[in-house]
Each structure stands twice: as structure tokens, then as C-alpha cells.
Amino acid sequence: MLAGLIVSLSNASLAQQMPNADLSSELNTALEEHENSPDQLAQSLKFIYAKAILDNNLYIAEQALYLRALNLLYAQQFDEYQNWLAVYKSFYRQHNNAKTKFYIEKLELTRLFYQLDSLSLIQRGEALLQEYNVQDLSEKTDQGELSIHITDIADVINFIGLAEQDLGSYDSAIERFTNALEIYERSGDKEKVAVVYGNIATVNAAIGDLDTAMEYNEKSIEISLVEESIYGYFQNMANQASYNISKKNISSDGESKKFYRNQAESILLDVKNDDRLEQYPRIKSDILYWLTYLYLDDGNLTLGESYLSDLYKSIENRGEQGYLKQVKELEAYLLLEKGNFNKALDIYQDALSFYLDNKKYDKALVTLQDLIWATERQQDHEKSIDYLKQYVDLMGQVFNEKRAQVLAVEQEKNNAKLREHKIALLAEQNRSAELKIANRNLWLKMSSVIAVLIILIIWLRLRVKHKLSEQYQKMSYKDALTNVGNRLFFHEHIERELAKVLRARDRQSDQRLALIILDIDHFKAFNDQYGHDAGDRVLIEFAARLNSSIRETDLLARWGGEEFVIAGNVSNQQETSNYINRILTAINSKPFYIAGKKHSISCSIGAVAYPFFTEAEKEPKWTSLLTLADFALYRAKNTGRNRWCLFENTGIKQHDSLQAIIDQKVSVEQALLSKQITAIESE
Numbered sequence: 001m002l003a004g005l006i007v008s009l010s011n012a013s014l015a016q017q018m019p020n021a022d023l024s025s026e027l028n029t030a031l032e033e034h035e036n037s038p039d040q041l042a043q044s045l046k047f048i049y050a051k052a053i054l055d056n057n058l059y060i061a062e063q064a065l066y067l068r069a070l071n072l073l074y075a076q077q078f079d080e081y082q083n084w085l086a087v088y089k090s091f092y093r094q095h096n097n098a099k100t101k102f103y104i105e106k107l108e109l110t111r112l113f114y115q116l117d118s119l120s121l122i123q124r125g126e127a128l129l130q131e132y133n134v135q136d137l138s139e140k141t142d143q144g145e146l147s148i149h150i151t152d153i154a155d156v157i158n159f160i161g162l163a164e165q166d167l168g169s170y171d172s173a174i175e176r177f178t179n180a181l182e183i184y185e186r187s188g189d190k191e192k193v194a195v196v197y198g199n200i201a202t203v204n205a206a207i208g209d210l211d212t213a214m215e216y217n218e219k220s221i222e223i224s225l226v227e228e229s230i231y232g233y234f235q236n237m238a239n240q241a242s243y244n245i246s247k248k249n250i251s252s253d254g255e256s257k258k259f260y261r262n263q264a265e266s267i268l269l270d271v272k273n274d275d276r277l278e279q280y281p282r283i284k285s286d287i288l289y290w291l292t293y294l295y296l297d298d299g300n301l302t303l304g305e306s307y308l309s310d311l312y313k314s315i316e317n318r319g320e321q322g323y324l325k326q327v328k329e330l331e332a333y334l335l336l337e338k339g340n341f342n343k344a345l346d347i348y349q350d351a352l353s354f355y356l357d358n359k360k361y362d363k364a365l366v367t368l369q370d371l372i373w374a375t376e377r378q379q380d381h382e383k384s385i386d387y388l389k390q391y392v393d394l395m396g397q398v399f400n401e402k403r404a405q406v407l408a409v410e411q412e413k414n415n416a417k418l419r420e421h422k423i424a425l426l427a428e429q430n431r432s433a434e435l436k437i438a439n440r441n442l443w444l445k446m447s448s449v450i451a452v453l454i455i456l457i458i459w460l461r462l463r464v465k466h467k468l469s470e471q472y473q474k475m476s477y478k479d480a481l482t483n484v485g486n487r488l489f490f491h492e493h494i495e496r497e498l499a500k501v502l503r504a505r506d507r508q509s510d511q512r513l514a515l516i517i518l519d520i521d522h523f524k525a526f527n528d529q530y531g532h533d534a535g536d537r538v539l540i541e542f543a544a545r546l547n548s549s550i551r552e553t554d555l556l557a558r559w560g561g562e563e564f565v566i567a568g569n570v571s572n573q574q575e576t577s578n579y580i581n582r583i584l585t586a587i588n589s590k591p592f593y594i595a596g597k598k599h600s601i602s603c604s605i606g607a608v609a610y611p612f613f614t615e616a617e618k619e620p621k622w623t624s625l626l627t628l629a630d631f632a633l634y635r636a637k638n639t640g641r642n643r644w645c646l647f648e649n650t651g652i653k654q655h656d657s658l659q660a661i662i663d664q665k666v667s668v669e670q671a672l673l674s675k676q677i678t679a680i681e682s683e
């Protein structure tokens with residue numbers, strides 16, 4: 001149909017019949033008049049485009065093209081958008097210029113944003129900023145040679161920030177928003193400033209800093225009021241209510257709970273009673289959603305039920321399956337409160353299947369929490385545990401996927417430091433990462449992410465908490481990449497292992513504990529040559545081989561980077577050597593297959609066996625022993641790598657000798673020379 005339109009537009013005789021209106025003001029009028037009716041705006045833009053082509057007014061033609069495409073994206077009509085984009089591209093081919101290319105790509109970024117394809121958005125957005133050499137934004141002016149509006153560049157930065165937020169790269173997102181904010185402020189684009197304040201608020205809410213979220217959201221509300229941006233005002237008010245609800249849920253004292261609850265209620269009722277809300281059906285639904293939620297949570301089932309029925313009406317014919325499922329889950333909550341377990345469980349189960357089919361894992365996680373909670377209330381502990389298992393599995397899966405995406409994002413920025421920081425942050429904060437992941441995505445489409453938090457909190461209140469905490473605990477002991485223990489895990493268990501050995505010594509048993517540090521050889525070179533992903537796979541395989549070469553009762557942990565530690569029981573020196581040999585062989589005796597290629601990977605090993613001092617060290621520090629093992633590792637590295645070195649005590653009997661060596665009062669070399677320590681090494 002559009003193709004037909006273009007053909008008829010190029011008909012010159014038609015051009016002569018068209019009135020030569022002032023297209024620019026026509027465009028502005030259309031934008032003002034049809035601000036709230038996308039269909040009419042679409043029609044007007046089509047006409048304006050047609051007239052502009054006939055008048056050969058390329059400037060207006062392009063604006064109409066761009067706005068119409070944007071309009072289709074806002075309306076989520078992606079097929080029609082693609083058709084229209086094709087028109088825009090053909091326009092570009094005819095009037096090839098860098099500015100048009102920029103705006104076409106900006107449209108594509110908008111599409112990726114609406115389709116939640118955050119990774120592509122970041123890649124293409126970065127490429128766009130680079131292509132247009134937007135390095136020193138402070139130098140860029142609206143009068144630059146491309147005459148790309150500076151705020152359009154800020155829009156791109158803002159989009160990248162939203163995508164990063166979507167993927168859980170919260171620090172980067174804040175950085176982008178701050179950058180965009182500075183540009184909008186400089187250009188005096190107040191509405192955009194308000195939008196960015198709102199974005200900064202949502203990131204803060206996602207990481208659980210509700211006070212900052214509320215502060216930024218307030219600023220956004222203030223500006224929206226001054227600028228008379230009703231949509232922005234309502235949206236922010238809905239957000240503000242949800243932040244208050246979250247604050248209420250995490251407050252421990254009754255006074256604060258009441259305060260935040262009342263704040264939320266008054267905001268929601270204020271907006272609900274505003275006639276202008278009718279123009280914004282999506283926000284109206286959000287407001288009704290939170291009102292329903294608030295009253296159900298109060299235990300006021302009558303009011304909750306009545307708002308629920310309004311909510312259903314408000315989303316009738318909207319055909320948004322995802323939103324509908326979420327509303328149904330509110331209904332399930334109501335059913336549970338009324339004791340109708342089976343129907344509630346059916347709803348949750350149905351929602352779960354839907355989310356899993358559509359890969360909406362965040363929501364699936366929340367629904368699984370509901371299912372755990374519901375089955376627990378039903379006293380069906382077996383089912384509850386089943387759901388709990390599903391929950392933990394899914395959480396691990398999501399976590400890994402997100403981690404991979406975050407890595408890709410960071411690689412895109414080619415900022416290794418930031419990337420490692422992120423990995424470390426993610427790995428060490430499994431629990432908070434889980435919350436962040438669960439909170440992901442939803443803000444971008446609706447202000448319901450706080451529901452995650454709220455449902456989580458209600459559910460915690462209903463005592464399922466302790467079971468999950470156990471699982472969280474387990475997960476927080478795991479290294480996210482290799483799935484073996486992490487430092488925390490090692491710290492938690494090593495004391496117990498030492499105590500066992502000490503007790504054995506008291507019984508005159510010769511049981512010892514070998515403390516072993518392993519470090520992959522030339523790993524940096526491997527990373528540099530084959531890439532970080534391949535390096536990651538080496539780490540995973542390396543850890544797996546270590547795991548299968550030790551006994552189940554031994555401790556294995558990733559100490560950091562490409563360093564691992566093992567603590568295993570041994571009896572005499574020969575057995576210790578055999579034990580370490582076995583581990584080294586597991587690594588270097590057969591190649592690693594990474595991405596279909598063979599690689600020889602080796603490692604160096606440093607070890608000590610405890611008790612290191614046969615007669616002293618009543619209260620030994622395992623950290624000192626580990627430091628000594630590190631010296632042994634250093635020696636193994638220095639004497640050629642792919643080997644091991646074990647430090648044995650031969651002469652020291654003083655209580656504080658080990659610490660003295662570590663503290664360099666007596667250097668390790670000296671101790672070796674004077675044979676206080678013996679180094680036994682691989683052949």
C-alpha cells in the first residue's frame with residue numbers, strides 16, 4: 001500500500017493540483033492537535049509527507065517520514081514500521097546524506113528498545129556514537145556540520161543507558177544517564193531532563209536504593225508539572241506510588257509502614273480522580289493495578305476486588321497477554337486469601353508456562369515465588385520444594401545468561417577493568433544480583449517491577465523465607481563462572497578442616513591437610529590470543545578437572561582470576577606428593593577442547609601440608625600457611641611452570657616461627673637455606 005502511495009506521489013500532474021500550503025506549520029499543527037491520537041497523527045503525517053515530496057520540500061518530507069516511523073514504533077506496529085522504514089531508506093538512497101543515515105539508525109535503536117533487544121541496541125548505539133565521532137560532546141553544537149541535533153545524540157546515549165539497565169549494568173547506565181542529562185540541561189530541553197530523572201530513579205529502584213529513586217522521581221514530577229507534561233506527570237506519580245509501596249514493605253516499624261502506605265494511597269487516588277487520566281489507558285491500568293494491590297495487601301478484599309474488576313475492564317481488548325497474566329496473578333492472590341487454592345494455583349501455573357514459553361524469566365521467577373508461597377500455605381510441602389528447586393534452577397540459568405550479556409556489553413566498551421569489576425560484583429553479590437535480575441526489564445514497559453519486590457516481601461513474611469535463604473546461601477558460596485566454591489566458601493569451611501586435623505594430631509594420628517594453590521600458566525597470553533570467552537571456558541573446564549581429581553570431602557574453591565585453592569586430607573609426605581601429582585596430571589595429561597580446537601593448558605602448583613610444625617602452633621593461622629603455599633607457587637612458576645613445589649617443615653619448632661617467616665623476619669629463602677623448610681618438587 002505504501003509502495004503504491006510513493007508511485008502516485010511521483011506523478012507530476014498530481015503535484016500541480018495540490019495546494020501549496022505552509023507545510024512546516026501544518027506539521028506543527030498536526031503534532032499539537034493529534035498529540036494524543038496516534039491514528040490521526042499517522043494520517044496527517046502521511047499526507048504531509050506526500051505534499052512535501054510533491055513540493056520537493058525534502059526537509060519537511062524527512063521530518064514527516066521520521067515522525068511517522070517513530071509513531072508506528074510508539075504504537076508497537078512493527079510490521080508497518082518496517083514498511084515505512086523501507087520508504088525512509090529509499091528516501092535516503094535518493095538524497096544520501098549523513099544526517100538522514102543518523103536518523104534512520106536512531107529509529108532502529110528505538111525499535112530495538114521497544115523490542116527489548118538490549119544487546120544489539122548497545123552494540124549499534126555505540127557504533128553510531130563512534131561513527132559520528134561523538135567523543136567530546138561538550139564541543140559538539142547544534143550548528144555542527146551534520147546539523148544533527150545535540151539532544152538526538154543525548155537520546156542515543158539515553159537509549160544505551162536504558163539497555164544497559166535492562167541487562168543489569170547499572171553503573172554504566174547511571175553514567176549514560178548523567179551524560180545525557182548534562183546535554184539536555186545544556187540544551188534547555190526540560191521534558192527530556194524530566195525523563196532522565198525518571199530513568200535515574202528507576203535504576204536506583206532496581207538496585208534497591210528507594211530513597212534516591214524517590215528523590216529523582218520527585219524532581220521529575222516537579223518538572224513535568226511546570227512543563228505541563230501530563231503523561232510524564234502521571235507516569236512519575238504511578239512510579240512514586242510504587243516506590244512508596246516498596247518502602248512500606250521494607251519498613252520495620254508500624255509508623256513508617258502506615259506513613260508510606262498512606263502516601264501511596266493518596267498519590268494513587270489523586271491520579272485516579274483526575275479526569276485527564278482517561279487519555280492514558282496504560283497509566284490508568286497501572287494506577288488501578290497498584291490500588292488493587294494496596295487494598296489486597298491491606299486485607300481489604302472488598303475494595304481490592306472492586307478495583308480488580310475496574311482493572312480488568314481497563315485492559316479489555318488490549319490484547320496484551322503479559323499484562324493480563326500479571327493482573328490474573330493479582331486475582332490469584334485474592335483467591336488464595338479467600339481459600340480457593342486450586343483455582344489460584346491454576347492461574348499461577350498458567351502464568352508460569354506463559355512466561356517460560358515467552359522467555360520472560362523475571363516474571364517466571366516471581367510467579368514461582370508465588371507458587372512456593374501458595375503451596376506452602378496449602379501445606380503441600382513436597383510441591384513447594386519442587387517449585388523451590390525450579391526457582392533455584394531458573395535463577396541460576398538467568399544469572400548465567402545475564403552474566404554473559406553483561407560481559408558482552410562490557411567487552412563492547414572494551415573496558416576490561418570495568419568488566420572485571422562487574423563480574424566480581426555479580427559473583428560476590430549473588431543475592432542482590434538475583435533481586436536486580438528479577439527486577440529487570442519491567443520498568444521499561446510498565447511501572448510494575450516493584451511488584452517483584454513486594455511479592456517477594458509478602459512471601460518472605462509468610463515464612464518461606466528461611467528455605468530460600470538456605471538456597472541463597474548455597475548460591476552465594478558458588479563461583480558463578482566455574483560452579484565450584486568461592487572464597488567465601490573456602491573461608492567458611494577451612495577452619496573446620498583444620499580443627500579436624502588438630503584433633504587428629506592430639507590423637508597422635510599422622511593425618512595432615514594439604515593446602516594447595518594452583519595458577520594457570522600463561523593465561524593472559526591465552527586470553528589475549530583466543531579471547532576472554534575462550535578463557536572463560538578454560539576456567540570452567542579447569543575447575544571441572546580439579547573437581548574430578550579430588551575427593552568429595554576435599555575443599556575446592558576459585559580464589560580469584562585464574563587461581564584456585566584445594567584443601568585435602570593426606571597422611572604422609574609420599575601421599576601428599578601423589579595427591580598433588582594426580583591433580584597436575586588431571587590438567588596437563590590431555591588437551592583442552594575449546595571451540596573445537598585443541599589447547600595444551602598447564603598450571604603451576606604451590607603447597608604446604610598442615611600441621612606444618614609438628615610440635616608448636618597451637619593456634620595456627622591457615623592464612624599464613626596459604627601465604628607460604630603462595631611462596632611455593634612462586635617457586636614453581638620461577639623454575640619453569642607446569643610443575644609443583646611443596647614446602648615441608650624440617651627444623652622450625654618455635655611457636656611463632658611460621659609467622660616470622662611470613663613477616664619476612666626470616667625470609668623464606670633463608671628458611672630454605674638453613675633447611676628449616678624443605679622444598680619438595682615435582683620431577
Ligand SMILES: Nc1nc2c(ncn2[C@@H]2O[C@H](COP(=O)(O)OP(=O)(O)OP(=O)(O)O)[C@@H](O)[C@H]2O)c(=O)[nH]1
Pocket residue numbers: 481519520521522523524525527531532533534535536539560561562637641
Ligand atoms: N577469561 C578470563 N580471564 C580472566 C578471568 N579472571 C582473570 N582473568 C585473566 O587472567 C590473566 C592472569 O594473568 P597473569 O596474572 O598475568 O598471569 P599469567 O598470564 O597466567 O602468567 P603466569 O601466571 O605467570 O603463568 C589476566 O589476563 C586476567 O585478565 C576470568 O574470569 N575469565
